[in-house]
Amino acid sequence: MIQGGQRAQGLKASVIEMMLRFDMAKDATEMMVFLIAHHPDAIAIQQNNT
Numbered sequence: 001m002i003q004g005g006q007r008a009q010g011l012k013a014s015v016i017e018m019m020l021r022f023d024m025a026k027d028a029t030e031m032m033v034f035l036i037a038h039h040p041d042a043i044a045i046q047q048n049n050t
Contacts, residue, residue, distance in 0.1 A: 018034060
């Protein structure tokens with residue numbers, strides 16, 4: 001259970017860092033890649049974009 005919690009904390013920190021980079025650079029590319037990769041239909045989305 002601790003490992004899952006640590007992984008969640010790491011993911012949370014990564015998202016916060018990503019949001020800060022977006023806020024500073026106003027470039028949503030990294031954020032969109034993250035959101036699409038974690039979307040429940042990520043595989044279907046990727047297949048439709050090729």
